[in-house]
Amino acid sequence: MSPAYVLKRILLIGYTLLVVSLIVFAITQVLPADAAVMMLGENATPDALAALRAKMGLNDPIWMQYLHWLSGVLRGDLGVSMRTGQPVAPAMLEALGRSLLLALFSITLMLAVAIPLGIVAAVRRGRAADLGVGFLSYVGVSLPEFVTATLIVLVLAEWLQWLPATGYVPLTEDPLRGLKHLVLPVLTVSLILIAHVSRMVRSELVDVLHSDYIRAARLKGLSKRQVLFKHALRNALLPTITIVALDVGYLLGGVIVVEEIFALPGIGRQLIVAIQARDLPSIQAGALIMATTYAIANFLADIAYAWLDRRIQYD
Amino acid sequence: MGEPILDIAGYSLDYATPSGFTRALDDVTLAIARGEVLGLVGESGSGKTSLAWAIMRHLPKSAREAGSISLTGQDLLKTSEAEIEAIRGRRIGMVFQDPSTSLNPTLPLGEQLAEVLVRHRGLTRRQAWAEGEERLAHVGLKIPQQMMRRYPHEASGGEKQRVVIATAFACQPECIIFDEPTTALDVITARQILDLFKALQEETGVASLYISHDLALVSQIASKVAVIHRGKIVEQGGVGEVFARPRDAYTQRLLAAVPRPDHRLVEAAPETGDRPLVEVEKVSVHYGRKPFLGRLLGRANTQFTGNREVSLSIKPGEILGIVGESGSGKSTLAKAMTGLNRFEGEIRFAGRRITGLSDMDRAYRREVQIIFQHPDSSLNPRQRIREILSRPLALYGEPRVRKDAAAVGELLEQVRLPASYAERYPHQLSGGEKQRVAIARAFASRPKLVICDEITSALDVSVQASVIELLVDLQKRFGTAYLFITHDLNLVRQIAHRIAVMYRGDLVDLVDVAALSGADLHPYTRSLLAAVPAPATAAA
DSSP states (O other): OOHHHHHHHHHHHHHHHHHHHHHHHHHHHHHSOHHHHHHTTTTHHEEEEEEEHHHHHSSSHHHHHHHHHHHHHTTTOOHHHHTTTSBBBHHHHHHHHHHHHHHHHHHHHHHHHHHHHHHHHHHHTTHHHHHHHHHHOOOOHHHHHHHHHHHHIIIIIIIISOOOOSSOOOOTTHHHHHHHHHHHHHHHHHHHHHHHHHHHHHHHHHHHHHHHHHHHHTTTTHHHHHIIIIIIIIHHHHHHHHHHHHHHHHIIIHHHHHHTTTOOOOOHHHHHHHHHHHHHHHHHHHHHHHHHHHHHHHHHHHHHHHHOOOTTGGG | OOEEEEHHHHHEEEETTTEEEEEEEEEEEEETTTOOOOEEEEEEEOOOOOOHHHHHHHHOTEEEEEEEEEEEEEEEEGGGGHHHHHHHHEEEEEEOHHHHHSSSSSSSSHHHHHHHHHHHHHHOOHHHHHHHHHHHHTTTSSHHHHHOOOGGGGSOOOHHHHHHHHHHHOOOOOOOESSSSSTSOOOOHHHHHHHHHHHHHHHHHOOOEEEESOOOHHHHHHHHEEEEOOOOOOEEEEEEHHHHHHOSSSHHHHHHHHHHSSSSSOOOOOTTTOOSEEEEEEEEEESSSHHHHHTTTOOOOOOEEEEEEEEEOOTOOOOOEEETTSSSSHHHHHHHHHTTOEEEEEETTTTEEEEEEEGHHHHHHHHEEEEEEOOOHSSSSSOOHHHHHHHHHHHSOTTOOOHHHHHHHHHHHHHTTGGGGGGGGGSSSEEEEEEHHHHHHHTTTTSSEEEESSSTTTSHHHHHHHHHHHHHHHHHHHHHHEEEEEOOHHHHHHOOOOEEETTTTTTEEEEEGGGGGGOOOOHHHHHHHHHHHOGGGGGG
């Protein structure tokens, strides 16, 4: 892989994040919230409010406020929460950590299940196994998250009483209990991801198995197994990498419903709380952190893709 | 000749379809001995590729077979899947048509060669790579060590086909099937691959089944030839015998359809006194743009030149042939002349200057029409033929010309299709019929110039012959000028008055067709002429 390609991608991330920071800042500016009023309460005197506004730089022109905020961000200072009076960054990063943990387990489980399912469905195309996988994934895709989550809680936590239904315990505190609490949310999210990724793997693999070079490999005398794992899978899994990167984005903000149901304090939930409290610094920090993680996931996917398919970087 | 290596006896193949069985091969009997090359000639759909799959035992589950296919006495129809896997690539090799699709894009070329050595000869990976390098050197690749590590997109078509050939020969098989190995390559590259084939064939004495639609080519490399038509071998025998005295009516038709430069189909060029119809003056086309980031990083311009200051002129009623390999800029020029590409320079048409798309008004479009290579993609699959043909009639038809169903019928009859085809959709027509519809569409506006961009290269040789005959006929009737773009030098020498040769975007030669045998030609033109196989019946 050429260093120029990697450099190009990194530059692109920087550019993307700059645009994101502008949008995030602009959106929080139009939200109907006066930071000074929020901090001092409804009954504060006009003098106190004016003094605080001057101190916080709220009277400066917008672009100066933006630059001020941006320079803070670059130094790792995301501001102070209006709700708690604490710095925003540690709380948000902690929530991000919990979300990443969920994402890591879910994606691992998803890949471990979805890829074999997709392979089986593609290899036994049109037969019982294929139809079974197809049916299950349609069900998985069409059920709303809260239904899937509720069903899982109902079966595993209520009836069988195997696992706790809600709550979160840090792994550092009590690894075993922490893991137990993670199982249900991970299962819920994985099921949804498995449903669409297995279909994707299947259709890509079916296409690849019909290509000339697969036939050529078979006619060189390679066994079905060698052809499948060495020649076909590599090409069929390429698009899946892109999907995984998109899923990271989904897992970091799109699973608020799941986080709510299982009382998992991830970054999605943290952001909702911040929005409800009109806690501007927290909203900005949350959105920016999510965008950064998302951009990094896509960057890694691009690099992995280019490494596996050498044609990419020439495009 | 000794015992045959490959012996096919009374072999029939049917495919089960919902509406019953379709016969793909009918009582095929042929044998190839050591050191022999059997040329299997047939048009698309004749069953020649089905025979290759049958020999390789790579048939769909819907296949029903009868007869036998024996490799040195062992009936492959009765051989287990596991044994077949050990035979494929080791005792029977195969070279495929298009190296750009038969090689895995995500594996290095060396790996795709070495894996065969590991699989069949039990070499370690290290040994296999070392031997792979030797093999690549043996097939004439200059830098085998680097070539082993390259990916398919980093090698040219000819280089890739050499890798495929090296792979087929890697385990010293007794028999190799060559499935149109030069069809996807340029003329000169194809010539080199053929030379390589001949050298390896002589050296190894492998029994070769050479599948091709190209009679001229088969006559040069094969010792025996079998002609296949609708699943049946209609004639087989020694090459000299079959080509000189074909007994079967189909073989005779096929041979008669092969383009022969000495057999001119058109009358003499129009009087030179005529003013040119179209003049192309220093037309250049550049593709691509400077990438934003590339400019930031100070990288060089990545633009690609499609045409470099091409100048030519076409007289009324003249057929000007343009030849050149793929990427030489033939189609780029056609696109520039029809406004599909931006260009620099100018085109003069009937005394008017045209410097860009905006100058190509309705009058210009009426007079200059284009026919594309693939009728499948140039005809809208969701429109009936009637709709396809009535559109240019409505747009460009002269006011006094009728635009009703009868007019569409007349257009169809002009291209020798029944008027009843008007109600059909393109998919209900054969490839040749579809191209006739495309011709009818181009002629609907009674143009003065028709640009034919490789319009027969997707067609079989007999269909090509009838389409060419139609074009010549229309030219005589309407006095239309053609810009006839092709890579088939034999074909263009039959019908063109003058020939333009393009090479890497430049027009290197523009000569009268008679002058092609002369000495005063560009080196590229000369190598192109030398690379073209002489037509099969030249001796007769």
